[in-house]
Amino acid sequence: MTEFIEKRVSNVRNDVLSGITVALALVPEAVAFAFVAGVDPLVGLYAAFMVGLITSVFGGRPGMISGATGALAVVMVSLVAEGNAMGMEDENLGLYYLFATVILMGIIQMLAGVLKLGKFVRLIPHPVMMGFVNGLAIVIFLSQLGMFKKTVGGEKVWLQGNQLFLMIGLVTLTMLIMWGLPQIKQAKKLPEALIAILVVSTIAIVAHLDVATVGSFIRDGGGEGLKGGFPTPNLETFTKVPFTIETIKFILPYALILAAIGLIESLMTLNLIDDLTETRGNTNRECIAQGSANVVTGLFGGMGGCAMIGQSIINIKGGGRGRLSGIVAAVMLLMFILFGSSYIEQVPIAALVGVMFMVVIGTFAWSSFRILNKIPKTDLFVLILVSSLTVIFDLAIAVIAGVIVSALVFSWENATRIRARKRMKDDGTKIYEIWGPLFFGSIATFNEKFDVKNDPVSVEIDFVESRVSDHSALEAIFNIVEKYEAAGKQIHLKHLSEECKELLYKSSPKFREVIVEDIDDPRYHLAANPESFTKGLFEK
Numbered sequence: 001m002t003e004f005i006e007k008r009v010s011n012v013r014n015d016v017l018s019g020i021t022v023a024l025a026l027v028p029e030a031v032a033f034a035f036v037a038g039v040d041p042l043v044g045l046y047a048a049f050m051v052g053l054i055t056s057v058f059g060g061r062p063g064m065i066s067g068a069t070g071a072l073a074v075v076m077v078s079l080v081a082e083g084n085a086m087g088m089e090d091e092n093l094g095l096y097y098l099f100a101t102v103i104l105m106g107i108i109q110m111l112a113g114v115l116k117l118g119k120f121v122r123l124i125p126h127p128v129m130m131g132f133v134n135g136l137a138i139v140i141f142l143s144q145l146g147m148f149k150k151t152v153g154g155e156k157v158w159l160q161g162n163q164l165f166l167m168i169g170l171v172t173l174t175m176l177i178m179w180g181l182p183q184i185k186q187a188k189k190l191p192e193a194l195i196a197i198l199v200v201s202t203i204a205i206v207a208h209l210d211v212a213t214v215g216s217f218i219r220d221g222g223g224e225g226l227k228g229g230f231p232t233p234n235l236e237t238f239t240k241v242p243f244t245i246e247t248i249k250f251i252l253p254y255a256l257i258l259a260a261i262g263l264i265e266s267l268m269t270l271n272l273i274d275d276l277t278e279t280r281g282n283t284n285r286e287c288i289a290q291g292s293a294n295v296v297t298g299l300f301g302g303m304g305g306c307a308m309i310g311q312s313i314i315n316i317k318g319g320g321r322g323r324l325s326g327i328v329a330a331v332m333l334l335m336f337i338l339f340g341s342s343y344i345e346q347v348p349i350a351a352l353v354g355v356m357f358m359v360v361i362g363t364f365a366w367s368s369f370r371i372l373n374k375i376p377k378t379d380l381f382v383l384i385l386v387s388s389l390t391v392i393f394d395l396a397i398a399v400i401a402g403v404i405v406s407a408l409v410f411s412w413e414n415a416t417r418i419r420a421r422k423r424m425k426d427d428g429t430k431i432y433e434i435w436g437p438l439f440f441g442s443i444a445t446f447n448e449k450f451d452v453k454n455d456p457v458s459v460e461i462d463f464v465e466s467r468v469s470d471h472s473a474l475e476a477i478f479n480i481v482e483k484y485e486a487a488g489k490q491i492h493l494k495h496l497s498e499e500c501k502e503l504l505y506k507s508s509p510k511f512r513e514v515i516v517e518d519i520d521d522p523r524y525h526l527a528a529n530p531e532s533f534t535k536g537l538f539e540k
Contacts, residue, residue: 014191014319019328021194021318021355022065022311026052026333027226027344028352029308030068031218032143037076037303039095041218042228042337044068047302049334050231054293055307056326060118060282061270063321065311065329066293068303070143071261071395076101076303079254086250096240097251102304103237104255106294109263113287121267121283127375127382128402130365132268133309134383135390135398137364140310140356142391147353150212151220166211167350174200174354191318193355200351214352215345226341230334234301259291261396262306266290268399269307276316310359317362378409415441418466420449429458435465440472447476452483459484460516464495474503481514492516 026048034044048067055066076098083094112118148167149156159167177196181187204211218225241247270281294304315325336344368383382402389398418436425431438446461480468474477493484491494516496504504511 011319011322012324015322015325016328017191017194018315018318018320019325020332021191021197022315022320022325022329023332023336024194024197024344024347025311025314025352025355026065026067026308026329027214027336027347028147028217028349029311030333031214031226032146033068033070033073034303036070036073037098038080039076039098039303041226043095043301043303045226045228045333045337046231046300047297047305049330049337050297050300050302051290051293051305052326052333053330054296055286055289056323056330058285058292059289059323059326060285060287061273061307062281062323063277063312063315063325064266064270064273064281064286064307065315065326066266066290066305066307067311068305069262069265069308070139071265072258072304072306074394075254075257075261079251082250093240096237097247098303099234099237099298099301100241100247101251101254101258102298102302103295104251105258105262105304106291106296106298108255108259109291109294110288111291112259112263113284113289113291116284118263118267118283118285118287121264121271124268124271124399124403125379125382125406127379128386128399128406129268129271130368131383131386131402132390132395132399133272133363133365134368135387136309136395137360138387138391140363141360144353144356144360147212147217147349163210166209167353170200170204170209170211170348170350171354171357173203174351175358178355178358193314193318193358196354197347197351200354201347204348204350205346209348212349213345214347214349217349218345226337226345228337228341230338231300231302233299237298257396258304261394262290262294262304263287264399265309265395266307268395269309269312272309273312273316276313277321309363310356313359313363314355378405382406382409411439411441414439415445418442418445418449420446425460427458428456429460430456431460431462433462433465437467437469438463438473438476439469443472443476447480450480450483452480452487452489455484455489457488458490460492460494462494463500468497468500474500474507477504478507481511 027045030044030048031041032044034041037044045068051066051068055064056062059066079101080094080098083097084092086093086097146156148159148164150159150163151157158164174196177199178192181190181192181195203209204213212220215225266286267283270283270286274281290306297304311329315329320326372380382405385405386398386402389401414437418434418438421433421435423431423433432449434446434449436442461477468477481491481493491514493511493514496515501511501515504515
């Protein structure tokens with residue numbers, strides 16, 4: 001019992017410390033993504049708080065962090081701009097259209113969870129997962145490069161001279177602390193990211209270094225500061241946005257795109273955290289939680305969000321495993337907004353950039369370089385394609401393209417695997433023994449195996465080593481039977497599955513004479529337990 005209590009207390013400590021670190025890293029990210037979307041920083045910060053809190057409490061993956069993300073922000077910017085253009089008298093109408101879209105987006109995500117669509121993330125191939133991880137690591141890295149710029153005359157220019165060297169020095173120091181602490185035996189359990197932020201912040205404040213801080217970053221972007229009140233329901237959305245068919249036509253496409261991007265990024269991050277922690281999350285529960293969080297966020301004036309791979313990895317690497325880590329991160333973020341804005345605004349941007357660079361190093365699948373010459377060229381192409389599209393466009397386009405290419409490659413390879421072994425019986429009957437999957441991709445090859453004109457009057461097609469997979473395959477069987485009967489020849493089919501026979505019987509009564517019933521006919525079952533699996537083997 002003592003060991004159990006000590007373990008639980010240890011987990012609580014790790015969750016709390018890791019949650020504080022994540023909260024610090026959330027601030028500049030949420031602010032930056034709010035600027036990308038063209039809205040006030042508090043809109044991004046409120047979204048990070050509400051989405052992070054709700055998904056941490058009700059989500060399907062303890063330890064995963066959610067908040068305002070860049071993948072959604074790049075879509076929202078055109079939504080806000082179009083909405084503002086529609087408002088003749090109210091130039092902020094785009095913001096209210098954004099809130100309405102986020103609410104609809106959440107409803108769509110909840111429906112995906114209720115309909116149990118989250119399980120389809122299992123269909124994503126490993127090369128797509130590796131491409132997703134590498135692409136996001138590159139995106140995170142590129143987003144941090146913007147922190148090496150300052151605003152001069154309303155334009156962003158690269159830092160130069162002492163300012164640049166100072167920025168690089170503090171970023172390097174942060175990374176060295178995070179790398180070095182785990183190397184010290186006595187300091188292995190310390191939260192290296194939090195300690196690195198505190199050390200670098202102390203040096204910058206005590207030495208009065210002229211470096212960019214969280215506060216200066218917000219003001220450079222046009223914000224007034226981090227200070228804000230407790231989020232309250234934004235009922236103006238229902239009075240500003242006309243709820244008409246035209247409005248639905250305008251926001252529905254954006255809502256569908258945002259819902260798809262949010263779920264894909266969340267579920268793929270969930271899979272990644274599953275691998276890191278060697279545990280299993282609940283995808284459908286996560287869909288419902290993400291949707292609920294976005295509905296609430298839209299009602300309270302937030303820009304919506306989804307899972308954040310960078311902050312999630314910071315949390316996992318820092319020892320955060322339970323729901324408490326996400327709750328602490330969200331609550332601490334709110335505390336920063338309400339009470340600690342003056343202190344958080346003094347944190348150097350360089351410290352947070354250093355933390356994110358370490359996240360990039362930990363996120364990127366470096367093993368992909370080692371296996372370049374060891375995997376099929378098609379998988380290598382998919383990996384590079386997904387990584388590139390993630391950087392150039394967005395995650396949804398990249399993953400969908402990767403899955404489509406992988407599916408086409410799989411279909412093509414299986415289409416070429418169908419074989420027909422031919423032999424003659426003593427009574428002159430010609431037997432075609434079919435090997436390989438029979439589906440839409442292999443139909444043409446299947447038809448080429450038969451010589452209807454020159455075959456004898458009696459033909460038998462044996463499907464014992466083949467699997468009839470879809471309607472196209474059934475049509476191909478129906479057509480080949482029609483051809484042999486039109487040529488005045490007798491044909492029989494053997495070793496078809498019960499499901500296949502039932503469908504052929506429904507299509508035409510003549511198949512009751514064509515199909516030969518056999519005790520060895522295959523029966524396809526999904527084994528729910530060892531007993532049913534053994535039973536299925538004996539039946540076959």
